[in-house]
Amino acid sequence: MTQSSPYKSTGGLIRIVRAFGYSLQGLGAAWRHEAAFRQEVALSAILIPLGLWLGNSTTERLLLAGMLVLVLVVELVNSAIEALADAVSADHHPLLGRAKDLGSAAVLLTLLLTGAVWMSILVPRWWPA
Template identity: 50%
Template sequence: MFMSPFKGHSGLKRIFNAAGYSFDGLRAAFTGEAAFRQLVLLNVILIPVSFLLPVSRVERAVMILACLVALIVELLNSAIEATVDRISLERHPLSKNAKDMGSAAQFVALGLIGAVWAVILL
């Protein structure tokens, strides 16, 4: 069976390596992606606001979860864009589709924030 040369560590070393790669990804997203920084700012505002609102713990958790889902989707969208650009900067319909679908996913995630907050607060 073929094994990736990038795999092979196990135990605590693998966990530490994975955590390092995750922090590298967060750093890359924050420094290189304006949309990610904007979502971080939105989360910095909305999450504390959720603690000031007269909602149940479950409602607050759902409000925060919706905000975090948008961050996750933006990380995946940025990863798709980086991969497509790495393969080729040439304009191609499939590349456009991949980038547009990533953007659409982020649009839906932002709509999720709005819908969840609206349903809970209104």
């Protein structure tokens, strides 16, 4: 028989309410401590409404806005990796440095994909082939 972890919740409505609260705490921490997250939120606050307006179909609107939300999600994961790495050791460690670099690379690839999606949808409208 295995014992369950005392750190795991039991479920139910209380778990959902607590999880929502933890999520809000995480967003608040990202806003307070992560300049890149604040910059991406500011850009998204401009581009998401623009994408919803420029999209010709529901699919285009979801792609244009959704890609920006994906950037924020990946930035949150990257920030979590960086915070954990910093908590583990303030000293330089090659594996911690690699973890931070990999998180940063994930953000870069997501930004490039976002740019490609926006260009693939919008460029043909102004410069038809």
